[in-house]
Amino acid sequence: MIKFLDLHKMNMRFDAQFKVEFQQFLDSGYYVLGEGTTTFETNYAKYCGTTHCIGVSTGLDALILIFKAYIQLGKLNKGDEVLVPANTYIASVLSIMEAGLKPVFVEPNKATFNWEAATIKKHISNKTKAILTVHLYGQLADSEAILNLAQDHNLLLIEDAAQAHGSENSFGKRAGNLSHAAAFSFYPTKNLGALGEAGAVTTNDGALAKVVTALRNYGSEKKYENVRIGVNNRIDEIQARFLNIKLQHLDADNDSRRAIAKQYLSNIKNDKITLPFYDGTNNHNFHLFVVIVENRKVFIDYLHKNGIQASIHYPKPPHKQKALQEFSTLQLPITEYIHKNCVSLPINPVLTHEERDKIIKIVNAYL
Ligand SMILES: Cc1ncc(COP(=O)(O)O)c(C=O)c1O
Structure with missing residues (x-):
């Protein structure tokens, strides 16, 4: 039987490297937010071309943290409408709702499976405050036109790049760097997949990065100093280390x-x-x-x-x-x-x- 996706075979390619990495991890004595996390955040930000990458627990959490951080920054308010493709995985919609925002569904183009700027435009109302674009199946969704639309209407543009690691537009700009902030999933089946759960937020917005970094870690900027009501959505250190190996490929x-x-x-x-x-x-x-x-x-x-x-x-x-x-x-x-x-x-x-x-x-x- 040809498997749909043989995850064991996929990961056995890195068997020896994973084992060395695990030994180093074990020996380091640092099991949460250690060197592996910092290195991965630096490498993945560089890969995407953004100034910041924050490793988090899952792709869904990455999306929720972006919305919650924009609410804390006063750029979004509870009840604001967020346009989202109707043709997506449910996580995109759940993140909007979990942050107390309202999803407004927009139909896709039947051939590309992705939505288009012209259709999105028809759904913009005075309650619309953000666009959550999804690069479904790994194909960028009309990225330049959607960014222009967001700018013209003064809307936040967020990418659900959970499936789009490495996809790049005609100017060589990669997913994760085509909006105000982007969410990635490193679920094992993804093109860049961990050996467990992991996700990341990428952005060029320093203020947003600071809030997301605090929110993922109990709202603290400094140990035992909590400046925000946060959660524990930290990336797992061993997953960050495995991802560093796989990112090279x-x-x-x-x-x-x-x-x-x-x-x-x-x-x-x-x-x-x-x-x-x-x-x-x-x-x-x-x-x-x-x-x-x-x-x-x-x-x-x-x-x-x-x-x-x-x-x-x-x-x-x-x-x-x-x-x-x-x-x-x-x-x-x-x-x-x-x-x-x-x-x-x-x-x-x-x-x-x-x-x-x-x-x-x-x-x-x-x-
Ligand atoms: C489009 C899309 N958004 C968000 C997610 C959520 O990612 P995760 O499973 O890491 O929470 C996924 C993952 O399956 C996805 O495919």
Whole structure:
């Protein structure tokens, strides 16, 4: 069976380095916010091109901390509206709600799966105070136009870059550096994935970085001096150390994902399968390769019978989740269509050439 994502195989590539790192970690005697964290924060800020990176516990916490910090800085107020793509993972929406803000859902473009500036613009009201843009599946969402829109309307722009490590725009600027503040997830399945939970906030806003740094650590700027009502959302030291090792391979991994995507895009030819939009540049890291197939259950069962494990991202849109019942009557047909028909094919740097060829052959033979 070709696994959708073989995390063991992915991480075994770094087996020896991880073991050396763990020994150093153990020997250091510093297990929380130690040297590994500081080094990772410096390296990841440099990678993204931002002045600050703050390591935190998860991607969801990174988003929540950004919103809470802007509230503490007086740039947002409870009840303010935040525009968010309807076609996203629920974490984007939960972060807005957890901070006491109001999500306003905006439909995506059916071909790119991401939203566009022109559609976002139609939803701006005098209650709108921020835009949470999501680079879904790793593809940057219309980044320059959305930044211009935010600037024109004096809105905060926040990136949910949880899936977009290393994706860069036409000026070579990377995800995490295309907004006022960005959130990353290092959940194990991500292109830069830890061996457990981890996340980060990146920003060029020194004041925001200071508040987020305090909030993640009980609201303290100095040990046992609490200046804000904070939480414990610190990044795990050992995860930061593992991430430092994997960061060195991120660009190569993203290149190999793009190479597989190009191979799929030129060789998958089947009327029943709609392939994803890709402009051929580095604005996509192919965290996921998502195709549209009607009657997807039949397709997924067919793949499975032929030794290929597929996945779905995601089966049900946020506004149709029981937890978000208050939004269930919204009319979001494009989002619903995508969620109903999307199928993720395996794409990752440890997929062998034989496996890629087999996936193409089996997908092409689907009737
Ligand atoms: C788009 C998006 N936003 C936010 C998150 C939240 O990240 P985490 O799982 O690290 O909390 C994820 C992770 O799955 C995600 O895909």
